Each structure stands twice: as C-alpha cells, then as structure tokens.
Amino acid sequence: MKYLWRLLPFTFILLIVGCGQQNLSALDPQGPVADMQFSLIRLSLYIMIFVIVVVFALYLIVLFKFRERPGDTHIPKQVHGNKALEVIWTTIPIILLLILAIPNVMATFELAEIDDSEGAITIRAHAHLFWWEFEYPDHDIIAGQEMYIPTNTRINIELESSDVIHAFWVPALAGKQDNVPGITNTMWLEAPNEGVYLGKCAELCGPAHWQMDFKVIAVDPDTFETWAANMAEVPYEEGEITEYAVEGRAIFEANCLSCHAIGNEGGNFGPNLTNFGERTVYAGYMEATDENLENFIRDPQEWKPGNNMPAFSDMPQEDMDALIEYLKSLKVLD
Amino acid sequence: MSNAKAQSKSVLWDWLTTVDHKKIGIMYLVAGAFFFALGGLEAILMRIQLMFPEFSFVPAQTFNELLTMHGTTMIFLAAMPLLFGFMNYIVPLQIGARDVAFPFLNALGFWLFLFGGILLNVSWFVGGAPDAGWTAYVPLSSESPGTGVDYYVLGLQVSGAGTLIGGINFLVTIINMRAPGMSMMRMPLFTWSTFVASMLILFAFPALTIGLLLLMLERIFGATYFAVDFGGNVIIWQHLFWIFGHPEVYILILPAFGIFSEILSAFSKKRLFGYSAMVFATLIIGFLGFMVWAHHMFTVGMGPVANSIFAVATMAIAVPTGIKIFNWLLTLWGGRIQFTTANLFALAFIPSFTMGGVTGVMLATSAANYQFHDTYFVVAHFHYVIIGGVVLGLFAGAYYWWPRIFGYKLDETLGKWFFWLFLIGFHLTFFVQHFLGLIGMPRRVASYLGGQGLDTMNFISTIGAFLMGIAFIIFVVSIFTSMKNKVTDADPWGNGRTLEWTMPIPTPEYNFAQTPLVRDVDALWYEKYEGDGKMKAAEPLGDIHMPNGSILPFIMSLGLFISSFGFIYYHEGFLWLAILGLVINFGAMFVRSIKEDHGYHIPKEEVIKGGK
Numbered sequence: 001m002k003y004l005w006r007l008l009p010f011t012f013i014l015l016i017v018g019c020g021q022q023n024l025s026a027l028d029p030q031g032p033v034a035d036m037q038f039s040l041i042r043l044s045l046y047i048m049i050f051v052i053v054v055v056f057a058l059y060l061i062v063l064f065k066f067r068e069r070p071g072d073t074h075i076p077k078q079v080h081g082n083k084a085l086e087v088i089w090t091t092i093p094i095i096l097l098l099i100l101a102i103p104n105v106m107a108t109f110e111l112a113e114i115d116d117s118e119g120a121i122t123i124r125a126h127a128h129l130f131w132w133e134f135e136y137p138d139h140d141i142i143a144g145q146e147m148y149i150p151t152n153t154r155i156n157i158e159l160e161s162s163d164v165i166h167a168f169w170v171p172a173l174a175g176k177q178d179n180v181p182g183i184t185n186t187m188w189l190e191a192p193n194e195g196v197y198l199g200k201c202a203e204l205c206g207p208a209h210w211q212m213d214f215k216v217i218a219v220d221p222d223t224f225e226t227w228a229a230n231m232a233e234v235p236y237e238e239g240e241i242t243e244y245a246v247e248g249r250a251i252f253e254a255n256c257l258s259c260h261a262i263g264n265e266g267g268n269f270g271p272n273l274t275n276f277g278e279r280t281v282y283a284g285y286m287e288a289t290d291e292n293l294e295n296f297i298r299d300p301q302e303w304k305p306g307n308n309m310p311a312f313s314d315m316p317q318e319d320m321d322a323l324i325e326y327l328k329s330l331k332v333l334d
Numbered sequence: 335m336s337n338a339k340a341q342s343k344s345v346l347w348d349w350l351t352t353v354d355h356k357k358i359g360i361m362y363l364v365a366g367a368f369f370f371a372l373g374g375l376e377a378i379l380m381r382i383q384l385m386f387p388e389f390s391f392v393p394a395q396t397f398n399e400l401l402t403m404h405g406t407t408m409i410f411l412a413a414m415p416l417l418f419g420f421m422n423y424i425v426p427l428q429i430g431a432r433d434v435a436f437p438f439l440n441a442l443g444f445w446l447f448l449f450g451g452i453l454l455n456v457s458w459f460v461g462g463a464p465d466a467g468w469t470a471y472v473p474l475s476s477e478s479p480g481t482g483v484d485y486y487v488l489g490l491q492v493s494g495a496g497t498l499i500g501g502i503n504f505l506v507t508i509i510n511m512r513a514p515g516m517s518m519m520r521m522p523l524f525t526w527s528t529f530v531a532s533m534l535i536l537f538a539f540p541a542l543t544i545g546l547l548l549l550m551l552e553r554i555f556g557a558t559y560f561a562v563d564f565g566g567n568v569i570i571w572q573h574l575f576w577i578f579g580h581p582e583v584y585i586l587i588l589p590a591f592g593i594f595s596e597i598l599s600a601f602s603k604k605r606l607f608g609y610s611a612m613v614f615a616t617l618i619i620g621f622l623g624f625m626v627w628a629h630h631m632f633t634v635g636m637g638p639v640a641n642s643i644f645a646v647a648t649m650a651i652a653v654p655t656g657i658k659i660f661n662w663l664l665t666l667w668g669g670r671i672q673f674t675t676a677n678l679f680a681l682a683f684i685p686s687f688t689m690g691g692v693t694g695v696m697l698a699t700s701a702a703n704y705q706f707h708d709t710y711f712v713v714a715h716f717h718y719v720i721i722g723g724v725v726l727g728l729f730a731g732a733y734y735w736w737p738r739i740f741g742y743k744l745d746e747t748l749g750k751w752f753f754w755l756f757l758i759g760f761h762l763t764f765f766v767q768h769f770l771g772l773i774g775m776p777r778r779v780a781s782y783l784g785g786q787g788l789d790t791m792n793f794i795s796t797i798g799a800f801l802m803g804i805a806f807i808i809f810v811v812s813i814f815t816s817m818k819n820k821v822t823d824a825d826p827w828g829n830g831r832t833l834e835w836t837m838p839i840p841t842p843e844y845n846f847a848q849t850p851l852v853r854d855v856d857a858l859w860y861e862k863y864e865g866d867g868k869m870k871a872a873e874p875l876g877d878i879h880m881p882n883g884s885i886l887p888f889i890m891s892l893g894l895f896i897s898s899f900g901f902i903y904y905h906e907g908f909l910w911l912a913i914l915g916l917v918i919n920f921g922a923m924f925v926r927s928i929k930e931d932h933g934y935h936i937p938k939e940e941v942i943k944g945g946k
Binding site: 040059062066072080081100159163165171174182201285306 | 568609670702
C-alpha cells in the first residue's frame with residue numbers, strides 16, 4: 001500500500017500522456033529540448049500538487065468541522081492572527097519556489113545557448129501567411145511546409161517572419177519561439193528518433209491561423225544528405241516523366257512558377273514545391289487527395305481564408321488534371 | 335434643486351443626471367451585467383464552433399472577431415464595471431462617507447465607460463468587429479483590414495478614460511473621506527483592495543492610453559511606430575500592452591479578494607484572520623504586479639537574462655497570494671460557517687483559485703513556458719483565476735450586497751441551483767483545457783483537425799460552457815422572481831460587521847444621517863458586542879450638503895462618442911464629425927468650468943423624518 005502511494009504521481013502522468021498523440025504531445029517528449037521542458041513541467045506539477053493537497057486538506061477540515069449546526073448560535077472567538085503561522089506560510093512557499101526557480105534559470109540559459117560546433121545544422125524558419133518556408137543556408141536550398149532534419153544532429157533554428165507575428169511550435173521536440181517581423185530569434189532542437197513530428201503556428205496570425213500546420217521530418221543523416229542534394233535540382237527533366245506530366249509542367253511554368261519554386265528555379269512568394277509529391281497533407285492540413293488539391297487551386301480563400309494565393313477558378317479541367325499529375329510526380333527521395 | 339423638485343423630473347432624467355454614487359453604482363452593475371451576458375454569448379458561440387473537429391458553425395474570420403470581443407468585453411466592459419459598481423455603492427458606505435470625493439467625475443467616468451463600450455460593439459454592425467485578439471498584437475492589429483480595430487482603439491480609449499477617472503476618484507475618496515476613527519488600518523478589506531486596485535489603475539492605464547494612441551496614429555494617420563519596413567518595432571506594443579495588461583488582472587482580482595474577505599468573515603462570524611498581513615499582502619501583490627509584465631512575452635526573444643528575472647519575479651507573487659489563502663482558511667477555522675449562496679461562492683473560490691494560482695507558477699517557469707505559452711493551458715489558467723477568482727467574487731458580492739443595493743434578498747434555492755450548475759460547468763469547461771494545451775492545441779484556433787486526440791476533451795469543454803450558460807439564466811430569472819423577498823432591516827444577514835449595514839434599507843440619499851464614529855476594525859461588530867449595537871455619531875444632526883445632478887457628464891461622453899466616429903471614418907471625409915464631437919466635449923467642459931454650482935442642502939427635519 002505504501003508503495004502504491006508513491007506510484008500515484010507517475011500513474012497520473014501516464015494517464016495524461018495516454019490522451020495525447022505521440023508526435024504532437026508535449027507530455028511525450030521525443031528529443032532533449034522537449035525532455036528538459038517536460039522534466040520542469042513534472043517538477044512544477046509535483047510541487048503544485050503538494051500545495052494543492054495541503055490547501056484542500058485544510059479546506060475540507062474547515063468545512064466539516066466548523067460548519068454551522070442547527071441551533072448553534074455561539075459567537076466564535078474573534079482571533080486577530082498568529083505571527084508564527086504567518087512566518088511558516090511565508091517561508092515554506094519561498095523554499096518551494098526556490099526548488100523550482102533554480103533549475104528553471106539553468107534550463108532557460110541552456111535553451112538559449114546556440115552551439116555552432118561541427119555538425120550542427122542551421123535552418124531558417126521563415127513564417128508567412130499561412131505557410132512555412134525552411135531555408136538551409138549550408139545546403140543552399142529552400143523547402144516549403146516540411147522541415148527535414150537529420151537525426152541526432154543539433155539543429156539551430158533562426159526564426160523570421162515576413163508579415164505578422166507567428167510562433168514555431170513542435171510540441172514533441174521543443175517548446176515555441178515567436179517569428180517576429182524585423183527580428184531574428186533563435187532556438188534549437190534535436191531528434192534522436194526518425195519520425196514525423198507535427199508543428200503548429202501558436203500565435204494568432206489571421207483567419208487561417210489554425211491551418212498553419214507544418215511537419216518536422218527526422219530522417220537518418222544519409223537520407224538527409226540525399227534529400228538536400230536533390231532539393232537543389234529540378235527533379236525531372238523532360239523524358240524522365242510521363243508526357244502527361246510534361247504537359248502539366250508547362251501549365252505550372254505558365255501559372256505557378258512565378259510564386260512557387262521548383263528546385264532553385266522560380267519565385268518565393270509561395271511554398272517551394274520541389275518535393276510536393278511526397279507531401280502527406282496539402283496546404284498544411286488537408287488530406288492529400290486530387291480532389292482537395294484541385295479545390296484548393298480553384299479557390300484558395302475557401303480553404304485557407306486570408307492567404308495570398310490567387311484563385312485559378314477558370315482553369316480548364318484537362319489543364320488542371322495535367323497540373324495535378326505533374327505536382328504529384330515531384331519527388332526527391334525515391 | 336431640492337428633493338421635491340428632483341421628484342418632479344422624470345425617472346429617466348433623474349438617472350441621466352445623477353451624481354449619487356449609489357445610483358451610479360447600480361448603473362455600472364446593470365451595464366456590466368449586460369456586457370457580461372454579451373461576452374458569455376460570444377463564449378458559447380466559440381465553444382459550439384469548437385465542439386467538433388473541423389466544424390463550420392461560424393467562419394474563421396467571425397471566430398477571430400468573437401475571441402477578440404469576448405476577451406475585450408469580459409475584461410473592460412464586464413468584470414471591471416461590475417467591480418466598479420460594487421466599489422461605487424459599497425466603499426463610501428464602508429468608510430462612513432456621504433458620497434465619493436468627486437461625484438461629478440464619478441458620473442463622467444460611468445458615461446465614458448458606457449459610451450466606449452457601446453462604441454466598441456457598434457463595430458459588429460458596420461463591417462466587422464476587431465479581430466486581432468484582446469491583446470491586439472501589432473502588426474496583426476495595425477494591418478487588420480476594415481474598421482474593426484479602429485473601433486477597438488477608440489472604444490477602449492474612451493472607456494479607459496472613464497476607468498482612469500474612476501480610479502482617481504476612489505483614491506481621493508478613500509484617502510480623504512473616511513469617518514472619524516476610520517484609520518487606514520481599520521478599513522474593511524474591500525475598501526483596502528479598492529484602494530490598491532485604484533493605485534494600479536492610476537499607474538497602469540496611462541500605458542494603455544499611450545499604446546492605443548500610437549496604434550490609432552498608425553492606423554488612421556499613417557504613423558510608423560510599429561512598421562518594420564520604416565524602422566518601427568513590433569515588440570514595443572507588447573511591452574506597452576502588458577505593462578498595462580498585467581496590473582489589469584490584479585485590478586480585477588484584488589477587489590474580488592476584498593469581497594471574499596468580507597463575506598468569509600461575515601458568514602463564519604469571525605474577524606478576518608491576520609488583518610495586517612492581508613493588507614500588506616494586497617499591497618505587495620499590487621507592487622509586484624508591475625514587475626512581471628514580460629512573463630507574457632517569454633517567447634518573443636528577450637533573452638535568457640530577462641526571461642529568468644521575470645520568471646523569478648513572477649514566482650514571488652505566489653508568496654503573498656499564498657499568505658492570503660492561508661489567512662482565509664484560518665478565518666474560517668474555529669468559526670460558525672453558514673452556507674448561504676453568497677458564502678458558497680466565496681468558499682468555492684478558495685480551491686478554484688488555488689488551482690488557477692498553481693498553474694500560474696507553472697507558467698512562470700520560463701523554460702517550461704515555451705511549451706505552455708499560447709496554448710489552451712494558458713486559456714485554462716486565466717479562466718481559473720478570472721472565473722474562479724473574479725467572477726465567483728462578483729456573484730458572491732451580488733448575493734451578499736443585493737439586499738443593501740436593491741432592497742430584497744435573492745432566492746436561496748435558485749441561488750444554490752445557480753451556484754452548483756455554474757461551478758460544475760466551470761470546472762468541466764476549463765479543467766480539461768489544461769491537458770488540451772499540453773497535448774498540442776494552440777489557443778485562438780478557429781478549429782482543429784480530427785484524429786489528433788483533441789476531440790473528446792473539446793466536446794466535454796463545450797458541455798461545461800452550456801452548463802454555465804444555463805446557470806446564468808437561472809440567476810437572471812431569480813433576480814425577477816425574488817423581488818417579493820423585501821427587506822427593510824439595516825442588517826438583513828444579521829451578521830454584518832462593517833458600516834454598510836448600519837443605515838436603513840433602501841439606503842438614504844445621504845447615506846448617514848450622522849457621520850459615524852469608528853472604534854475598531856469591523857466597526858459595527860464592535861458596537862454590537864462592546865457597545866450598545868448602534869454606531870456612535872461623530873457629529874450632531876444637521877442640514878446635509880448634497881451635490882446637484884448634472885447632464886454635463888453625459889454630454890461630454892456623448893461628444894467623445896461622436897468624435898470617435900469622425901476619427902474612424904477620417905479617410906471617408908468625416909474629420910468634421912471628429913471636430914464637432916470635440917467641440918461638444920470641450921463646450922460641456924467650458925460650461926462646467928464657468929457655471930457656479932454650490933449644490934443644495936437637505937434640511938435637518940427631512941433627515942430626521944427619513945431616519946424613521
């Protein structure tokens with residue numbers, strides 16, 4: 001029985017962890033930064049549960065012991081106060097807070113440290129209404145919506161914004177930092193395990209704020225190098241893809257390329273689409289189906305209100321089909 | 335204008351021109367309750383939208399307007415005015431004064447608040463409400479299309495001026511108008527907390543005024559304080575906003591603390607435990623409230639030094655707050671606790687607020703805050719402190735002071751239904767939100783995707799919100815069905831401790847026929863058990879000097895209201911309207927300045943008659 005009591009806080013934590021999704025929950029950390037933050041969350045939670053238990057116990061005793069019983073009309077003693085008690089309930093909270101404050105200050109400094117040592121990778125996470133651009137200065141490539149990282153590598157992230165304030169949050173890997181226009185913020189994270197981690201914009205940025213999701217995809221370092229090398233190239237030259245997709249490429253060049261780059265070719269007003277065929281969601285949140293893609297292209301405002309993409313509502317159906325065929329063929333990791 | 339003459343005027347004119355703190359208090363309560371219902375409705379609409387994943391009950395843009403107006407309305411137009419209502423009515427009575435120090439200003443403060451609140455809500459009908467959150471972070475707010483944010487800026491500027499005026503008035507009233515014997519350290523805790531909250535208003539609101547002015551210049555007149563391309567800085571707004579915004583939450587919670595101190599003490603029939611510790615804790619909370627604003631900004635990139643300092647400073651606030659919690663518990667200890675509806679609300683506050691307080695310390699942990707910030711964890715936290723603190727305080731105060739203010743007691747049976755439904759609904763709504771935040775739900779999202787583990791808890795949360803809505807309807811019904819429970823006894827609860835329970839009900843216009851002499855903390859209680867049960871008089875019966883009513887506060891506020899439209903539609907060529915409004919405003923000020931007004935006297939005979 002004694003041991004069961006000791007296990008109680010852990011079962012409590014397990015219970016909460018059970019609710020969340022592994023690649024989204026801050027309570028199921030998948031990397032050292034989220035780990036550090038989770039251990040602080042746990043420490044603070046334990047201290048606070050202690051406080052709550054003390055207050056609730058006193059409270060319940062008071063309620064049961066001193067409630068008015070029928071017929072009781074005595075006048076309670078008018079107590080003024082008690083110095084010793086005041087000292088006790090001033091000192092104990094101070095000690096409890098110090099137990100929390102010291103590791104917190106240490107962690108705050110550790111998280112702010114930018115370690116540029118050999119092997120670390122810098123990624124510039126640039127937020128736009130309502131999508132994410134990931135620039136890899138060391139590799140001279142730009143990716144849209146999906147941030148590929150090598151496992152077990154320190155990733156230093158520089159956060160920027162081109163319009164309003166956004167925030168970069170990947171709960172399972174690291175807490176958030178704001179993307180503030182005019183300012184470059186920094187943070188770091190690391191993912192020991194391969195996997196897809198869900199990221200969200202955490203600062204109100206407009207109507208499509210809730211749809212401004214992204215992914216952090218951790219792959220082994222070799223795969224990452226392949227990915228990065230291929231991202232710099234236009235994936236397919238003529239002859240390598242179906243004729244149908246070649247048709248689509250022409251439509252893309254006429255309508256889309258000025259904003260959406262493929263490889264290092266094209267504009268940067270919208271997400272880079274070099275590896276679009278590997279996306280598992282479209283527009284950051286929609287299930288990856290042809291129908292959704294077509295709907296979005298024809299009326300972006302309907303699906304992500306307030307974004308800056310013009311509508312292509314009048315595009316002939318055969319052009320649309322070819323374009324979709326081309327977009328789906330854009331892969332760099334095959 | 336004598337009393338007889340006042341009665342010949344219409345009721346409407348009487349209320350429009352009144353400078354009586356009691357009537358102004360009632361107007362604050364009525365207007366505040368209206369806005370509270372409005373803000374509640376906005377909350378219910380948001381919770382319906384979030385009831386199911388990817389639900390389309392309201393469009394995302396409307397959702398953003400709802401979340402902005404819910405926060406703005408609840409803070410500026412509901413919670414604060416409702417507290418101001420109680421302060422206005424009760425504080426002069428508690429300190430033995432016949433009115434506030436500046437009755438005319440008091441009326442002006444109310445009308446400015448009301449016109450500001452109306453102005454803000456006009457935006458719903460003319461092209462959309464503000465949509466940048468109640469915090470109105472730039473550049474989202476400065477670049478928000480349409481006129482919504484203009485209404486926000488001008489509406490808050492006008493009502494904020496009213497709040498500032500009200501705060502100054504309370505400060506002067508409490509410093510200067512206490513009855514003989516009522517030293518500072520004999521003031522009831524509600525008066526003390528009103529005093530400290532007013533100090534916070536005095537120092538915090540100017541920061542908001544400046545912020546709003548800059549935002550107005552930026553939006554309407556093309557200034558570039560926040561425009562990054564022109565060398566502006568967007569973080570300045572956040573500092574200005576939170577230098578105001580953090581003390582603001584203490585402006586709300588401290589008076590609620592005061593209300594609980596009165597009620598817990600009254601219904602346990604015990605003197606407040608550790609009175610001086612309670613007073614100093616209130617002062618320290620007020621002081622520290624100005625030292626912690628940047629804990630709202632841990633993730634904007636202030637660096638580890640600033641983050642650590644603000645983290646530790648914020649944690650420090652837990653100490654005086656803990657002192658208060660334990661002193662309340664010890665006030666109850668050894669008492670004879672009566673479970674009236676008023677006291678139920680006060681008792682429910684202790685555990686509810688403690689839960690909100692501990693998540694506050696968790697949020698203060700800066701490194702962990704990177705996970706909590708801008709998620710539903712924060713939403714849960716501040717609703718636990720604001721509903722679990724301020725709103726429970728308002729309801730407790732309403733039940734406690736209702737007979738004093740409106741002359742009848744609210745039905746206790748309906749009151750208990752209201753209490754339990756509201757309390758259960760509140761915890762149901764917000765407890766699960768802690769976990770929603772931790773498992774990956776950001777705040778201020780118009781919807782969320784299914785299959786991410788967020789569905790069930792959002793559904794539960796919405797059910798809780800419905801319960802709170804039903805509970806509030808029961809409360810409103812009970813206001814009308816309880817009207818027959820008339821009371822006339824000066825001390826209807828039978829355990830009043832302070833001066834507001836010493837005059838007949840309804841409260842005479844002049845409050846006290848004779849200014850009372852105060853001989854202890856809990857002046858009335860002292861006379862009950864150490865004296866003959868009646869307050870000693872500090873002056874002989876005589877004519878009572880009263881201020882005249884005036885329509886000028888209404889006209890001044892109307893002028894600013896009109897002027898605001900001129901500024902909002904400045905680019906459509908309405909500058910003349912802005913000028914016209916200002917002319918009305920300054921014209922009324924001019925009339926006020928040159929017109930001599932010495933007030934009037936209520937003759938002694940009438941006072942003697944009224945006392946019977």
